[in-house]
Amino acid sequence: MGGDGAAAVTYAEAKSSGKIKVGFANEAPWAFLDEKGELTGYAPTVARAVLKKLGINEVEGVVTDFDGLIDGVRAKNYAFVAAGMFINPKRCESSDFAIPDYRVGSAFLVPKGNPRDITRFEDITRANVRIATLGGAVENGYAESSGVPSNLIEPMAKQDDILRAVRNNDVYGGAMLDVTASWLVKNNPDANLEVTSSFQFSAKPDVGTFNFRLDDDQFREDFNRELRALHESGEWLKLVEPFGLTAANEPDPSRTTEQYCTA
Known part of the structure; x- marks a missing residue:
């Protein structure tokens, strides 16, 4: 070759x-x-x-x-x-x-001000909001382990799909890696989004x-x-x-x- x-x-x-x-x-x-x-x-x-x-x-x-x-x-x-x-x-x-x-840790990509106060996976169930995830990524398992109903989680193929869905209010937020979420906010300043504090899901x-x-x-x-x-x-x-x-x-x-x- x-x-x-x-x-x-x-x-x-x-x-x-x-x-x-x-x-x-x-x-x-x-x-x-x-x-x-x-x-x-x-x-x-x-x-x-x-x-x-x-x-x-x-x-x-x-x-x-x-x-x-x-x-x-x-x-x-x-x-x-x-x-x-x-x-x-x-x-x-x-x-x-x-x-x-x-x-890395996990974080949520949310509208500026985070009006529904989503900072952990348990909050998704409490607030009854839909959250996008990346198909095959760890956040899907985290949501399931936290008892989030499957109808509140929407796996998507690409992170740009998640950004667009949050920006267009198709979903409330996106669950993803803290580094990824920060990158998306930094590179899309007009999207009016923010990143929640990073957290470790497990020990x-x-x-x-x-x-x-x-x-x-x-x-x-x-x-x-x-x-x-x-x-x-x-x-x-x-x-x-x-x-x-x-x-x-x-x-x-x-x-x-x-x-x-x-x-």
Whole structure:
């Protein structure tokens, strides 16, 4: 594959050709196409820095619906997933994760002033308002665990769909990651929306990273080595700050991927 100039879907081929394909879901600020059609965001930026150390200088993105990303990497549509994906036990059954790369909380995207005072999932039931979520994202499980009736939760395919629905009063608000909600408000100042305070749903924080095929151990180990070095040098923070992540989003270095893979 190195000879025909195509981006590779395996580590060995990528090391030979210097080009690699990554899967992403086109969700800003995690991994998305900018106005020029260039792949950018937190995950591709960090991935490029890591891959450069491994001798792979060209990254090509393959847009995939978020809940199809793991199936796509297993089908070798791309070499790994760079999309800001949480580590959880279910995903660990069918894929392998890199070391924890960031942690986030949840928040609600709501009308300015938050007139119905939605700050936790339990508030949705109390106020009897409809809230949009991203299909396949963790907030759907959080709502269910909090006893929110399913008719009050409306999963949507894209975060821009959620923004539009809240802005147009089709739903009261949107439940999403704090970093994502802040990005949407910052980039849509005329939408008259705000973000509620970030919160952790459970004692175990939401931690995300890059996702690999099962048993693609050499690639994952080499990637982990360089990713760890980015965190230890402080370079990681410089890379991610333009996308709304801060020192507060640094994961606890004492917690391992294996710990997050267990319930």
